[in-house]
Amino acid sequence: MPYRAPLSDYRFLFEKVLGLKQVSQTDRFAEATPDMIEAILTEAARMCEEVLAPLQRNGDLHPAVLENGVVRTSPGFADGYRAIAEGGWVSMGADPAHGGMGLPMALVSAVNDMMGAACLSLQLNPLMTQGQIEALENHASDALKDIYLPKLISGEWCGTMNLTEPQAGSDVGxxxxxxxxxxxGTYAITGQKIYISWGDNDFTENVCHLVLARLHDGGPGTKGISLFMVPKYLPDEDGNPGRANDLKVVSLEHKMGLHGSPTAVMQYDGATGWLVGEKHDGMRTMFTMMNNARLGxxxxxxxxAEGAYQHALAYAMERKQGRVPVEGGTGTIIDHADVRRMLTxxxxxxxxxxxxxxxxxxxIDMKTATGDAEWGARAALLTPIVKAFGTDTGIAVAEMGVQVHGGMGFIEETGAAQYSRDVRVTAIYEGTNGIQAMDLVGRKLMDGGEAAFRLMDEIEEVAxxxxxTLPDLAEPVWEAAETLRETVEWMVSQEKLNDRFAGSVPFLKGFARVLGAHFHLLAAEAEGGEGPRSNLARFYIKRMLPEYAGALAHAREGAEGVYALSxxxxAA
Amino acid sequence: MPYRAPLSDYRFLFEKVLGLKQVSQTDRFAEATPDMIEAILTEAARMCEEVLAPLQRNGDLHPAVLENGVVRTSPGFADGYRAIAEGGWVSMGADPAHGGMGLPMALVSAVNDMMGAACLSLQLNPLMTQGQIEALENHASDALKDIYLPKLISGEWCGTMNLTEPQAGSDVGxxxxxxxxxxxGTYAITGQKIYISWGDNDFTENVCHLVLARLHDGGPGTKGISLFMVPKYLPDEDGNPGRANDLKVVSLEHKMGLHGSPTAVMQYDGATGWLVGEKHDGMRTMFTMMNNARLGxxxxxxxxAEGAYQHALAYAMERKQGRVPVEGGTGTIIDHADVRRMLTxxxxxxxxxxxxxxxxxxxIDMKTATGDAEWGARAALLTPIVKAFGTDTGIAVAEMGVQVHGGMGFIEETGAAQYSRDVRVTAIYEGTNGIQAMDLVGRKLMDGGEAAFRLMDEIEEVAxxxxxTLPDLAEPVWEAAETLRETVEWMVSQEKLNDRFAGSVPFLKGFARVLGAHFHLLAAEAEGGEGPRSNLARFYIKRMLPEYAGALAHAREGAEGVYALSxxxxAA
Known part of the structure; x- marks a missing residue:
């Protein structure tokens, strides 16, 4: 069951729904012409379909292992990584000054989507490097930039993020x-870090660790933390990997999924590092990259979700079972209403x-290109929604994919279960989805809801x-947006943050439902209200959007009832 | 993190909410006195906590394997099985005439709940045997009963169900x-069966397979199928295991979870079998047992869900992280509103x-004891809801348990992920949850909705x-019941079954939400509206019940929109 990149979705969204043109029309992204965009998408699709997708099962069946202190990656991953690096897919968004392509985040995201669908465990590697490149571009000294950026951008070296410690997870401070x-000019780094994705590998010349650590004069909490570049091999005078640094992989975790991605416990024993950004300012520095990492x-x-959907659809179209319940059916389970409900x-x-x-x-691109604060606020508002809703969708769709397979879904050889196991971590790492929801109702509404209300205005305007022309679709979207607006008003009027937090997860879920309906409505409008995209919009708005009411009712309940049981x- | 059986829940539900007394007051179950019930629950709890729960991880870490044609079970499972058999827990509901205890299904269910929480993969074994005992009690000849029932009831032998074949899953016909x-008087059985739970083991003297097969004069489809008892070893003249039958385990499946339960591909090569029930009537015979198996x-x-909840709660009460967000907090993550929302x-x-x-x-017990058709209809109506909603709850709660653990949830050693992987199959086997939902809106509403409306009457009466006394709880329950009533009316008025089927899964979900609210309301009433059970009811009714509206709106949308996309x- 081969993966096919959803190119028609990108084209339709970029041209008809989201207006990528406004990005291409800026000076900053003038090179992202329609021809360029098409060429990028097509070439990335080919690589994902032909090179990465065949590796997906290898990662699960032959996990990365630690042998005598050396990480051995899954069969074929080295070749897959080479294809990613040589295609320039690690660094298509990076600054051309150091070898990047300087392309918009919109395109980077489409390519990440395809790579993640084709082989999530391998794609996590360049995703980490993308974040590191961004952090260095924004905060590193020129000397560090000159050494590290060309190597990271070419893919010869790769990057990791080292935040978590056994007693410091969501509370990094x-x-x-x-x-x-x-x-x-160097620092000696000592400590243990856990959950380090791709903490080591056997296919890049060097592994560059960005490590959060505390200097002796760093105060307690997050404000006393600094960020350091701590490479596996210290660069020599020519910038090539030299002496091994004083760090090692202690062990790899035995995880529920994503077996192809080695998750390391890292030990730093006075390892040599270089400061990135200002002293004691490491959290802010890290956050620059974290926002885009959360989008990623x-x-x-x-x-x-796309991979699991295609997998389940192919199975449903092939699996014969039972009587044909509809005229003109194919005789496979896709004829059955409930299977079709799941797939749709x-x-x-x-x-x-x-x-x-x-x-x-x-x-993000518009903010980068124009500096306009409204675009920045829009990106900031949407980021936790993308992170949490995107990963929740991944989990829910992969889960449905298992169900579509029936008994075969529980058997590992079909690959359906792997999607479900692999994607599970995405709701946890890079800030749990609960943390995302708290960010949404806390920091992202600190503007008094201004950015959110501006978005509601747009949604209601379209409705x-x-x-x-589309009364059966427009009306429910308008009503939902009104309820969302009232819920935002409720949120910003709460004095105690905990009253917001208590309903933050259902709030985010309801928000996403309304946003999704908005884009489906735009799609139906672009299609003139008739055709497959309009039918899909109708399905979403009539059957899935109504969930918003329950979610937003929950969101407005406040904290008291959550603490009512001691x-x-x-435990009783 | 040890498992503790939820005895206070059983006591409260039996005494204050569900009225187990009416069962004990029948002649049939007169022996189920309060003292007897208490003794049974206490003793089962002890066995589950002390014997079964410690085996849970063994099943996952050391799966059952097939070695030279012989199944080797996980370490400790033989001892665990012995404790179950010797305690009489396999057969507490079975007819005393053959050695059972003849206890009500309510008690059987409570004990199954505890055993499943403690070690699901092992508990599946006696669950299958319970079904087989029931099928034989109802349909086997006296000769077969005399040979098999005493051995199955004592646990010396165990039973399996053989329905599925590679091209016959949901469509058994x-x-x-x-x-x-x-x-x-015997039959030669030939064919291959798949997904046979506990198809073999190394701790019972015999394995008794109930096999669906077609006689030469059996027509096509389900009406031409007969049921046969096909034991691993043919009983000799004394009823002891004799010559090996012509059947074997071909292979065991590599599954997403439930590794302690060997899922076999069985090959029958002219194996000797005995007819159970009438010729060509195997499906009906099988269904007798299937209903209770679905409850199981x-x-x-x-x-x-209970096991995963306790596991997550223990972690949340121990894991220190972040600032304490509430006065009087313990400093662990349970202080955080979102963690508490998940746990509650x-x-x-x-x-x-x-x-x-x-x-x-x-x-079921009242039907058994009184023969009253209304009780039978109530049991039939609730069965698919229990099966689908119970397993969906298991999946959702285990999933939340992983999330409560944060990063540790994705690491296998905590055991949180195992609950999630193990329980996944329960939504698939014994009729997928989609099949359950179709059963609910199809067969279970064939009475024109009579049984459902009678239940709505009861719910509204309580409201x-x-x-x-409890206006903030009663009013939303009443409203929800009204919407459910209207949705049932909509369902029964659809001429095309497919219009019911298209929304059957959300219908079942909405139905369960309303039912759950009803029982929470009864609990709050029993407590006088104040106390932990009332607070829990308030949480459920205000925050979780509102989901019913979206689900039931979806349920009423019919089939057309589900087939709107070709x-x-x-696939586009």
Missing amino acids: ALSTKAVDNGD VGIQGLGV TMKADIFATRAIALACAIA ERTRS DDEL | ALSTKAVDNGD VGIQGLGV TMKADIFATRAIALACAIA ERTRS DDEL
Whole structure:
């Protein structure tokens, strides 16, 4: 069951729904012409379909292992990585000054979507490097940039992020890794980090670790943390990998999925590092990259959803079973209403998620190109939604994919279960989805809801515009947007943040449902209200959108009822 | 993190909400006195906590394997099975005439719940045997009963169900296994069966396979199928295991979870079998047992939900992280509103599921004891809801349990992921949850909705009774019941079954939400509206019940929109 990149979705979304043209019309992204975009998408699709997708099962069946301190990656991953690096897919968004292509995040995101669908465990590697490149571009000294960026951008080296420690997960500020000034422009880093994705590999010449650590004069909490570049091999005078640094992979985790991606416990024993950004400012520096990394992880969820959908659809179209319940049926299980309901639900949610994710990417691009704060606020607002809803969609769609397979879904050889196991972590890493929801109702509404209300205005404007031509679709979207607006008003009027937090996850879910309906409505409008995209919109708006009411009712309930049962009563 | 059986829930539900007393007051179940019930629950709890729960990880870490044609079970499973058999837990519901205890299904279900929570993969073994005992009690000849029932009831032998073949899953009628009359009262069975749970083991003296097969004069489809008892070893003259039968385990499946339960491909090569029930009537015979098996599988979901909840709660109460967001907090993640929301959601859904499942069991008992058709219709109506909602709850709660663990949830050593992987199959086997939903809107509404409306009457009666004392809870339940009633009316008025089927899964989900709210309301009423059960009811009714509206709106949309996209358009 081969993967086919959803090129028609990208073309339709970019041209008819999201207006990528406005990005191409900026000076910053003038090179992203329609021809260029088409060439990029086509070439990336070919690589994902032909090179990466065949590796997907290898990662699961032959996990990365640690042998005598050396990580051995899954069969074929080295070749797959080479294809990614040589195609320039690691660094298509990076600054051309150091060898990148400087392309918009919208295109980067489409390519990440395809790579994640084809082989999630391998795609996580360049995703980490993309984040590292961005952090260095924005915060590193020129000397560091000159050494690291060309190598990272070419893919000869790759990058990791080292935040978590056993007692410092969501609360990064509790970390205890130490940095000591060596007095020669370098620092000695000592401590243990856990959950380091792609902490090592056997296919890049070097592995560059960005490590959060505390200097002796760094205060407690997040404000006393600094960021360091700590490479596996210290660059020599020519910038080539030299002496091994004092760090090692202690062990690899035994995980529920994503077996092709080695998740390492890293030990730093006075390893040599270089400061990135200002002292004690490491969290802010890290956050620059974290926002785009969160978009990237949301898109991982999207990619897996697409892969799992195609996999389930192919099975449903081939599996003969039972009487044919409809005239003109094919005799396979796709004839059955409930199987079709599942498949259409999957497809409708994928479209909604892809639209939201690419809208977020375009907002980032517009902010980059124009500096306009409204675009920045739009991107900031959408980021936690993409991360949480994208990964929740990945989990839900992969789960439905298993169900479409029936008994075969529980058997590993079909590959359906792998999607479900692999994608599960995306709701956890890069800030759990609960953290995303708290970010949405906390930081992202600190503007008094301004960015959110501006988005509601746009949604209602489209609903009003289409009310006469698509009344059955426009009306429910308008009503949903009104309820969402009232819920945002409720949120920003809460004085105690915990009253927001208590309903933050259902709030994010309801928000995403409304946003998804908005983009489906735009799609139906672009199609003139008739055709497959309009039918998909109808399915989404009539059958899936109504969930918003329950979710937003939950969102407005506040914290009291959440603490009504004591700890002991919860355990009784 | 040890498992603790939820005895206080059983006591409360039986005494205050569901009225187990009415069962004990019948002649048939007169022995189920309060003292007896308490003794049974306490003793089963002890066995589950001390013997079975410690085996849970063994099944996952050391799966059952096939070695030279022999199944080797996971370490400790033989001892665990012995404890189950010797305690009489396989057969507590079986007829005392052959050694059973003749206890009500309500108690059987509570014990199955505990055993499933403690070690699902092992519990599946006696669950299959329970079904087989029931089938034989109802349909086998006295000769067969005398040979098999004492051995199955004592647990010396165990039983399996053989329905599925590679091309006959949900459509059992497509099966091709053949039965040939040997002319001596036996039949020769030939064919291959797949997905045979506990197809073999190394701890019972014999394995008794109930096999669906077609006689030469059996027509096509389900009406030409007969049921046969095909034991691994043919009983000798004394009823002891004699010569090996002509059957074998070809292979075991490599599954997503439930590794401790060997799922076999079985090959029958002219194996000797005995007819159970009438010729060509095997499906009806099988269905006798299937209904209770479906209740049993729904309770598996419930059990895993309880296990996963306790596991997550223990972690949340121990894991220190972040600042304490509330006064008087403990400093662990349970202080955080979103973690508490997840845990309370899990607990509230477990209570709802347990209440629905035990209400179904009590209806079965009342039907058994009184023969009253209304009780039979109630049990029949609730069965697919228990199966699908119970297993969906198991999946959702286990999934939330992973999320509560954060990064540790994705690491196998915590055991959180195992609950999620193990329980996944329960939504698939014993009739997929889609099949359950079709059964609910099809067969179970063939009475024109009579049984459903009678249930709505009861729900509204309770809501009206509590309207003055618990207005904030009673009113939403009443409204939800009205919407459910209207949706049932919509369903029964559809002439085309496919219009029902298209929304059957959301219908079942909405139905379960309303039922859950009903039992929560009864719990709050029993507690006088104040206390932990009332607070839990409030959480459920205000935050979770509102989902019903979206689900039931979806349920009423009919089939047209589900087929609006062609197969090609789904694949585009």
